[in-house]
Amino acid sequence: MNKEFKAKIDRAVNNANLTGALGKFSEAYKVNRAKAYEGIDFEELRGRVACIKSEAAADLDGLAEEFRKNAEALGAKVFRTSDPHQVKEYILKVAQEAGVKTVVKSKSMATEEIHLNPYLVKNGISVAETDLGEWIIQLAGQTPSHMVMPAIHLTKEEVAELFSKEVEERLAADIPRLVKVARNELRPKFLAADMGISGGNIAVAETGSIVLVTNEGNARLVTTLPRIHVAVIGVEKLIKEFAGVAPILEALPRSATAQLLTSYVSIISGPTQNDDGSPKELHIVLMDNRRSEMARDPKFKQALQCIRCGSCLNVCPIFRLVGGHVFGDIYTGGIGTILTAWFDELKKSEDIQGLCIQCGNCTQVCPGKIDIPELILEIRRRLVLEKGQPLLQKAIFSVVNNRRMFHGMLRAASLAGKPFSSGKFIRHLPLFLAELTDGRSLPAIADKPFRDQFRDLKQPVCAEKAVFYAGCLMDFAYPEMGVALIKLLNKAGIEVIFPDEQTCCGAPALYNGAYEVAAQNAADNITALLAAEASYVVSACPTCTVALAHDFQKTLESVGRTEWLPKAKELAAKTVDLSTLVKRLVDAGRLSFKEGEQLGAVTYHDSCHLKRTLKVFDEPRELLEKAGYQVTEMFECDMCCGMGGSYSIKLPEISAPILQRKLQNIKDTGAPVVAMDCPGCVMQIRGGMDQDGAQVRVQHSVELLVDRIKG
Amino acid sequence: MFEAFKTRAEGVGAEVHRVATREEALLFIRWFLETERINESPGSGALWAKSALLDGVPESEIPRHPGLSHDVSRDRAAQAKLGISEAQWGVADTGSLVLDQGAPEQRLVSSLPTIHLALLPTGNILAGKTQVFAKMNPATSKYIAFITGPSRTADIERVLTIGVHGPERLVIVCIDDVEGGTR
Numbered sequence: 064m065n066k067e068f069k070a071k072i073d074r075a076v077n078n079a080n081l082t083g084a085l086g087k088f089s090e091a092y093k094v095n096r097a098k099a100y101e102g103i104d105f106e107e108l109r110g111r112v113a114c115i116k117s118e119a120a121a122d123l124d125g126l127a128e129e130f131r132k133n134a135e136a137l138g139a140k141v142f143r144t145s146d147p148h149q150v151k152e153y154i155l156k157v158a159q160e161a162g163v164k165t166v167v168k169s170k171s172m173a174t175e176e177i178h179l180n181p182y183l184v185k186n187g188i189s190v191a192e193t194d195l196g197e198w199i200i201q202l203a204g205q206t207p208s209h210m211v212m213p214a215i216h217l218t219k220e221e222v223a224e225l226f227s228k229e230v231e232e233r234l235a236a237d238i239p240r241l242v243k244v245a246r247n248e249l250r251p252k253f254l255a256a257d258m259g260i261s262g263g264n265i266a267v268a269e270t271g272s273i274v275l276v277t278n279e280g281n282a283r284l285v286t287t288l289p290r291i292h293v294a295v296i297g298v299e300k301l302i303k304e305f306a307g308v309a310p311i312l313e314a315l316p317r318s319a320t321a322q323l324l325t326s327y328v329s330i331i332s333g334p335t336q337n338d339d340g341s342p343k344e345l346h347i348v349l350m351d352n353r354r355s356e357m358a359r360d361p362k363f364k365q366a367l368q369c370i371r372c373g374s375c376l377n378v379c380p381i382f383r384l385v386g387g388h389v390f391g392d393i394y395t396g397g398i399g400t401i402l403t404a405w406f407d408e409l410k411k412s413e414d415i416q417g418l419c420i421q422c423g424n425c426t427q428v429c430p431g432k433i434d435i436p437e438l439i440l441e442i443r444r445r446l447v448l449e450k451g452q453p454l455l456q457k458a459i460f461s462v463v464n465n466r467r468m469f470h471g472m473l474r475a476a477s478l479a480g481k482p483f484s485s486g487k488f489i490r491h492l493p494l495f496l497a498e499l500t501d502g503r504s505l506p507a508i509a510d511k512p513f514r515d516q517f518r519d520l521k522q523p524v525c526a527e528k529a530v531f532y533a534g535c536l537m538d539f540a541y542p543e544m545g546v547a548l549i550k551l552l553n554k555a556g557i558e559v560i561f562p563d564e565q566t567c568c569g570a571p572a573l574y575n576g577a578y579e580v581a582a583q584n585a586a587d588n589i590t591a592l593l594a595a596e597a598s599y600v601v602s603a604c605p606t607c608t609v610a611l612a613h614d615f616q617k618t619l620e621s622v623g624r625t626e627w628l629p630k631a632k633e634l635a636a637k638t639v640d641l642s643t644l645v646k647r648l649v650d651a652g653r654l655s656f657k658e659g660e661q662l663g664a665v666t667y668h669d670s671c672h673l674k675r676t677l678k679v680f681d682e683p684r685e686l687l688e689k690a691g692y693q694v695t696e697m698f699e700c701d702m703c704c705g706m707g708g709s710y711s712i713k714l715p716e717i718s719a720p721i722l723q724r725k726l727q728n729i730k731d732t733g734a735p736v737v738a739m740d741c742p743g744c745v746m747q748i749r750g751g752m753d754q755d756g757a758q759v760r761v762q763h764s765v766e767l768l769v770d771r772i773k774g
Numbered sequence: 775m776f777e778a779f780k781t782r783a784e785g786v787g788a789e790v791h792r793v794a795t796r797e798e799a800l801l802f803i804r805w806f807l808e809t810e811r812i813n814e815s816p817g818s819g820a821l822w823a824k825s826a827l828l829d830g831v832p833e834s835e836i837p838r839h840p841g842l843s844h845d846v847s848r849d850r851a852a853q854a855k856l857g858i859s860e861a862q863w864g865v866a867d868t869g870s871l872v873l874d875q876g877a878p879e880q881r882l883v884s885s886l887p888t889i890h891l892a893l894l895p896t897g898n899i900l901a902g903k904t905q906v907f908a909k910m911n912p913a914t915s916k917y918i919a920f921i922t923g924p925s926r927t928a929d930i931e932r933v934l935t936i937g938v939h940g941p942e943r944l945v946i947v948c949i950d951d952v953e954g955g956t957r
Contacts, residue, residue, distance in 0.1 A: 324868040327921060
């Protein structure tokens with residue numbers, strides 16, 4: 064990551080106004096969004112929206128032509144182009160031919176995308192943004208930081224400052240008063256403008272209609288008062304049928320601003336009359352700018368299902384920390400990363416794609432059902448293909464692919480770490496490695512890894528066997544968790560097998576775009592784990608479980624090693640996470656808990672992969688309750704802890720404040736123990752608690768459960 | 775249906791009234807013109823866009839008031855305090871009005887003045903958007919407007935503020951006994 068980008072992040076996370084405003088907003092958004100969707104089956108609704116949008120994306124060309132035909136039949140002029148520059152030239156030509164001096168605009172991301180305003184201004188046309196947020200940033204000479212709330216990064220004091228300059232009067236930071244000033248300043252501009260430029264939220268091929276969704280009422284004025292109306296619309300806004308508008312209107316306001324419907328929705332089908340009786344000129348510009356190319360890409364066509372609600376930004380733990388401007392000038396947040404890679408260029412996304420921690424929050428709320436984290440991984444993969452892996456990373460991954468060498472190095476690290484560790488932690492690392500331990504202690508590498516301890520474990524001989532997949536952290540940092548797991552399964556009459564040939568699950572390579580490395584890890588593990596006869600393959604690390612149960616197949620397929628797929632499927636079917644397995648064993652009466660003891664409060668942290676990919680969240684809570692603990696929920700229990708594998712190493716300036724928030728939420732419950740199902744989260748949170756000095760025990764569930772089981 | 779509509783509309787800041795007959799509606803409007811002190815001075819006028827509800831109403835029964843005009847123009851609308859127009863449909867689950875606004879005067883009176891008073895046949899309140907979409911025809915209605923509460927913004931510090939570019943108040947008068955209404 065380049066220095067300038069790092070500096071940008073640094074400035075953003077240290078901007079208390081920004082992180083304060085965004086933090087408060089994201090908390091309120093979660094509650095309000097849930098309320099707006101009350102009584103609505105969100106999964107059903109987004110299924111319909113995704114279907115309408117994906118069908119449209121599959122036939123952009125056909126729909127664009129149908130739209131043109133129908134809109135032109137109604138009297139509109141339709142201009143279709145793939146070239147952003149031609150959009151600008153066309154609008155300028157229309158303006159010049161009609162003697163346009165002034166333009167009023169309602170919000171349009173498509174015109175932001177092509178930098179229309181400076182082009183018109185350069186050619187002598189005055190342009191006023193009329194959406195309040197857009198006007199604010201126009202006065203500030205900035206770019207939008209959020210698709211729906213462009214000026215969310217500015218305080219009322221900053222807005223008062225800007226407005227004071229504009230009206231040459233000292234204005235107080237009184238929001239209703241500032242809004243009045245905007246109304247009064249912009250009203251004459253609306254009445255005098257020769258041309259109105261809008262975007263479009265939906266374009267309907269069947270009827271040639273465009274749909275505008277706003278709250279302020281500016282789009283109604285922009286499309287009514289000036290004698291010429293130009294609508295600039297990305298072709299991905301096309302849908303086939305008029306009936307498809309309703310479901311999008313159900314989802315868009317609820318997801319964008321937690322409203323049941325915005326104040327205004329305008330459906331314009333062809334030009335109407337001007338108020339002086341003359342016919343209005345209506346120009347509709349259908350802009351492609353690589354959208355059709357995107358539609359032909361088997362992976363990225365999904366991104367055209369976006370309805371631009373911005374909810375992926377609102378739930379993103381990174382966005383709420385750094386705001387929009389770190390992501391770029393136009394499209395921001397998760398979906399913005401993807402759109403920037405396409406509409407601008409892949410190279411531009413090089414730094415920003417690294418901001419995604421892969422927590423999956425956005426996948427839960429996206430009304431277009433877009434798997435944003437997966438598409439960001441795909442960007443990573445393509446960047447690696449295009450540019451090659453950075454040398455150091457390459458070296459690391461080649462070591463990871465050489466199991467003996469990798470494990471040998473981990474053992475060596477156990478000795479090398481000694482001078483810096485005290486007890487269970489490495490507290491400080493020297494020189495450039497110091498930032499790894501900034502705000503968080505790292506676990507010392509175990510003296511004796513799990514694989515060595517396993518040989519000395521005495522197990523009963525049982526008919527039923529389970530293969531244990533430990534994963535690197537449990538094997539080399541937290542072997543005691545593995546030992547607990549074996550003890551627990553033995554009590555249910557299951558004998559555990561530990562194939563020595565198992566190696567890294569490949570997640571670190573995968574999340575860094577090194578798919579070839581990850582695929583080799585997958586193949587090695589499939590061979591190792593399927594060699595023994597067993598009923599299950601169990602893992603107590605959700606990231607590893609996801610690798611075994613989901614990622615292996617996808618990775619092998621995407622590098623073309625399809626001969627491995629049947630075996631990958633076989634492994635996936637056998638793979639189970641620990642909490643799910645234990646819950647099943649308890650339900651079947653094969654495990655039972657000791658009774659009659661109150662163990663006090665425990666709070667539970669949901670790990671990203673367990674909650675959102677594996678959909679496991681009730682099971683661990685139920686088991687802890689049965690074991691005698693009282694589960695006290697923390698605020699934002701399922702928000703990422705900031706670990707994200709190597710993320711915490713690459714972007715410690717973001718990871719650290721996310722961790723601090725998590726620590727605070729844990730401490731606020733007053734529970735003396737926090738439980739979780741992921742050794743990565745344990746590493747992050749335990750390390751954070753150690754540096755914080757708080758008296759909260761951080762434990763993997765298995766450690767809390769094992770001694771409470773009878774037998 | 776009316777109760778659901780009223781709850782939702784009031785939830786987003788609209789004012790909802792219900793009258794039994796067209797005559798009562800006209801009476802309500804007379805009262806409203808009085809209360810809002812509509813007069814001929816600039817910024818205090820009222821404009822009433824063509825409305826099917828007035829069809830067949832004898833000239834003598836149409837409310838007259840100083841400052842009230844039925845002759846809609848851009849300048850008058852920009853100066854008016856109150857705009858009156860008719861909505862075709864109501865949407866119960868969002869508290870929205872749906873207006874066929876192909877004629878520009880319909881938009882002028884409902885977007886430029888500070889107050890928008892909308893007349894709505896109670897019987898035209900439908901359950902949701904889907905029902906409304908089934909009734910609308912974009913081939914004949916070239917500018918369909920959904921209006922849900924007054925104009926609003928939260929663009930400064932996410933603080934909800936009413937009345938940016940559109941009306942600060944939306945007053946809805948539902949009339950039971952008109953064509954299309956529940957007689």
